[in-house]
Amino acid sequence: MMKLPVNSENFKEIVLEKIRTYCDTNIWPFEYDYFAAWLNNFDCPIEEYLALQMLDNLIVRSNEMARSSYSRLINCEILSLLNERKVVENLSIWKWKERLKSGALNGIIRFCPVKLKNDQGESGGVIYRLMSQQLNTDRYAFSKAQNPPRVIILVDDFIGSGDQFKDFAKEFNLSEKLEKSIVIYCPLIAFEDGIIEVSKEFENLVILPCEKIYRNDGFFFGEDNDSFKNDQQNTHKEVKDFFFNMKEKYGKDISNWFGYKDAALPLAFEWGCPNQTPAVLYMDYSKQRKGWNKLFSRRA
Numbered sequence: 388m389m390k391l392p393v394n395s396e397n398f399k400e401i402v403l404e405k406i407r408t409y410c411d412t413n414i415w416p417f418e419y420d421y422f423a424a425w426l427n428n429f430d431c432p433i434e435e436y437l438a439l440q441m442l443d444n445l446i447v448r449s450n451e452m453a454r455s456s457y458s459r460l461i462n463c464e465i466l467s468l469l470n471e472r473k474v475v476e477n478l479s480i481w482k483w484k485e486r487l488k489s490g491a492l493n494g495i496i497r498f499c500p501v502k503l504k505n506d507q508g509e510s511g512g513v514i515y516r517l518m519s520q521q522l523n524t525d526r527y528a529f530s531k532a533q534n535p536p537r538v539i540i541l542v543d544d545f546i547g548s549g550d551q552f553k554d555f556a557k558e559f560n561l562s563e564k565l566e567k568s569i570v571i572y573c574p575l576i577a578f579e580d581g582i583i584e585v586s587k588e589f590e591n592l593v594i595l596p597c598e599k600i601y602r603n604d605g606f607f608f609g610e611d612n613d614s615f616k617n618d619q620q621n622t623h624k625e626v627k628d629f630f631f632n633m634k635e636k637y638g639k640d641i642s643n644w645f646g647y648k649d650a651a652l653p654l655a656f657e658w659g660c661p662n663q664t665p666a667v668l669y670m671d672y673s674k675q676r677k678g679w680n681k682l683f684s685r686r687a
Contacts, residue, residue, distance in 0.1 A: 389629040392620045395436050402439045416449040416657045425682040434633060437626065440616065441653050441668065444606055449657045453575055454517050456597035460573060461521065464595055465540070472569060474538055490526040497536040499529035501543035501555050513658050514542045514575060535567040543574040544656060544686070547663040548648050549584035556589065565591045576600055578652065578663065606651040606665065637673045641666045659686030
């Protein structure tokens with residue numbers, strides 16, 4: 388049975404101070420009060436402690452972080468790859484930036500958000516819009532290409548299990564496009580399971596994420612009998628069992644309580660959480676608890 392550690396109050400102070408600092412300095416693009424209100428949902432000290440542990444392990448990526456990451460990716464890794472593949476003629480980074488911004492490369496390169504035709508979501512679209520400061524994405528839109536471009540760059544915010552990308556790939560006729568073009572898939576963050584699954588199906592697809600996360604980034608990653616993170620009083624199994632019981636109390640009808648396929652990735656973008664994130668971080672209501680204070684939105 389999970390117990391409240393003896394240093395829980397000190398741990399609470401440290402975590403709350405860290406969150407306040409991140410919010411006040413705009414490292415995290417959220418108001419501190421949202422975190423305080425969310426923590427007030429939990430009326431049990433052990434529940435609050437577990438929620439604080441989740442916040443302590445939270446991975447947050449803002450719009451500004453996304454812009455910076457894509458700038459580095461486009462001007463370093465992608466440029467290097469296209470030089471290696473002899474798509475561009477040993478362009479310097481300055482010449483590359485100049486030609487890219489002027490639209491001079493739109494006969495060679497086209498960008499496309501990872502988004503299903505009938506999908507109203509923001510997963511690939513938000514990244515596509517954020518890139519507009521570096522290049523005119525309308526000028527480089529794959530949908531406006533007259534002929535198959537030599538390079539197609541697919542932009543997305545996250546690849547988790549790979550299931551959603553496979554749906555897109557089918558609709559996009561990715562296998563056919565791989566026969567005619569170099570296709571580079573560039574998610575902002577890529578989970579190792581998703582990279583493995585997509586690579587198995589599309590061997591010629593180049594997967595070039597801005598950032599990778601791994602199974603050990605999962606909130607509940609670890610052997611059952613090992614100590615839970617920095618907690619010397621509780622094992623992983625005791626914490627997982629306790630969190631599972633919290634579902635009955637707060638989210639009985641909520642799916643993906645542990646995150647899709649139990650990934651339990653404590654990940655939040657400024658525009659919302661993926662379904663691999665534990666649902667308690669983004670659920671907007673609780674039938675069992677009136678007046679539930681939502682923390683994040685669900686990434687569409």
